[in-house]
Amino acid sequence: MSLIVVTGGVRSGKSRFAEELAAESGRRVLYVATGQAWDAEMRTRIELHKKRRPDDWGCVEVGERLSDYTDASAHYDVVLIDCLSTWVSNRLMNISEEEWRSEEHTAALLQEAEAWLGQVQASSQTVIAVTSEVGLGGVAMNRLGRWFADVLGDVNQMSAQQASTVYAVLSGIPWRIKG
Template sequence: MSLILVTGGVRSGKSRFAEDLARDAAQDVLYVATGKAWDDEMARRIELHRERRPDTWGLCELGGRLSESLDASKGYSVVLLDCLSTWVSGRLMDIPEQAWRDESITKEIVGEAKAWLDAVAQTNQTVIAVTSEVGLGGVAMSRLGRWFADILGDVNQQAARQADTVYAVIAGLPWRMKG
C-alpha cells in the first residue's frame, strides 16, 4: 500500500494535482467523492470536478461513512479520495447544534478516520487522499467552525503520520513535504 496525502488551502489546486497523480499512476482509478450538493454553488463545484475526471474512472459517492469506500475500491489499483475535509464537514452538518463539541462525537469521527487509514494500510492499492489545511488561518469565529478545525486538524495529522508521501499545494504549485 502507498498512501499519498495532498493538502493545501481551499482553491489551491490540490484536487487537480491529486487527479494528475492518479491519472499518471494507473488507468483503473476509483474516485471517492465526499461532497454533497448542499446548495447550487456546491452542486456546480461537484459538476466541475466531474467534468475534469476521465470517463473511465470508477465513482463512489460516500453517503457519510469512510468505510463505504473500502468495498467499492476492490479491483482498483488507485483510489482517489476527495476529500477528507469535505467528509468531516459533511459529518458535522448532520449533528444538531445542541450536540456540537460533544466529545463522544469528536472521538467517533476521528476514530472513523483512523479506522479507514488502518484499513487502507492493509491494501495493495495506491490511495491518494486530498484534504484542506485549516491550520494556517486564524481561529474560526463560530463554535462549529472551531470544532471543524479541531477535528480536521486531528484527522490531517493522523493521515500525514501514516502517509508515505505528503504534498502541500499552494497557488497550484505542489511541494513535497514527506517521502
C-alpha cells in the same frame, strides 16, 4: 499500501494535482467523492470535478461513512478520495447544535478516521487523499468552525503521519513535504 496525502488551502489546486497524480499512475482509478450537492453552487462545483475526470475512472459517492467505498474499490489499483475535509464537514453538519464539540462525537469521528487508516494500511492499493489545511488561518469565529478545525486538524495529522508521501499545494504549485 501506499497513502499519499495532498493538502492545501481552499481553491489551491490540490484536487487537480491529486487527479494528475492518479492519472499519471496509468492504473485503474476509483474516485471517491465526499461532496454533497446541498445547493446550486455545490452542484456546479461537483459538475466541474466530474468533467475533469477521465471517462474510464470509476466513481463512488460516500456520505457520512468514509469507508463505504471499500467494496466498490476491489477492482481498482488507485483510490482518490476528494476530500477528507468535506467528509469531516458532512459528519459535523449532521450533529445538532446542542451537541457540537461533544467529546463523544469527536471520539467517534476520530475512531472512524483511525479505522479507515487501518483499512488503507491493510490494502494493496495506492490511496490518494485530498484534504484542506486548516492550520494556516485564524481561529474560527463560531463553535462549529472551531470544532471543524480541531477535528480536521487531528484527521490531517493522523493521515500525514501514516502517509508515505505528503504534498502541500500552494497557488497551484505542489511541494513534496514528506517522502
